[in-house]
Amino acid sequence: MPDTHDIKAVVFDLGNVLINWAPEAFFDNQIGAERRKAFFDAVPMHETNLNIDRGYPFRDTIADLAQAHPEWQTEIWMWHDNWLQMASPRISHSERLLRALKSKGIPVLSLTNFGVETFEIAKEEYEFLSLFDQSYVSGQLKCIKPDAEIYAHLEAGSGFSGTELIFADDRTDNVKAAAQRGWHTHLFTTPQGWADRLVSEQLLTEEEAQ
Structure with a gap:
């Protein structure tokens, strides 16, 4: 198993992790x-x-x-x-986690299945999307999760290897595809569960993850 202390960057899915999709x-x-x-x-x-x-x-x-x-x-x-x-509302606790990681200088990336035009609509509504150091958007890349190609785009573009990444997504197939590349993964079910995972990985303190 890869050493979780190697984690250098946090990767967020958007739909049903930061923004409700219903x-x-x-x-x-x-x-x-x-x-x-x-x-x-x-x-x-x-x-x-x-x-x-x-x-x-x-x-x-x-x-x-x-x-x-x-x-x-x-x-x-x-x-x-x-x-x-x-595509609403925002998931406020997840947004706070994103902001807490960003404030600590931890690189934060997004990896999302999103259309080109719909991503622009979302960016106008959800200002926190501008916080990401890099965003990997399927519509722009012309490939989607869980295809290996989109994960490879993130690795190549960010310079981080799989063992240096931890990725939260609400879909099992997307998480499995990342795990197969050596990424640390978290199947997102609740913001609190994601907060607890970030604390356990020593990326945030309990206070920071509130």
């Missing part, structure tokens, strides 16, 4: 759970969103999908026009 909850509120389920069963929204994360243009991709599913075009355009409402 399309189902948004549509449940807008059109009701039953119609939302029918909508998601009929239209590949999550698959389409992955294509946006791969770098496909946001508006054009949604427009093509609406044309292919005219019976759901109102709901499909809601995904585009109300995107920020699906």
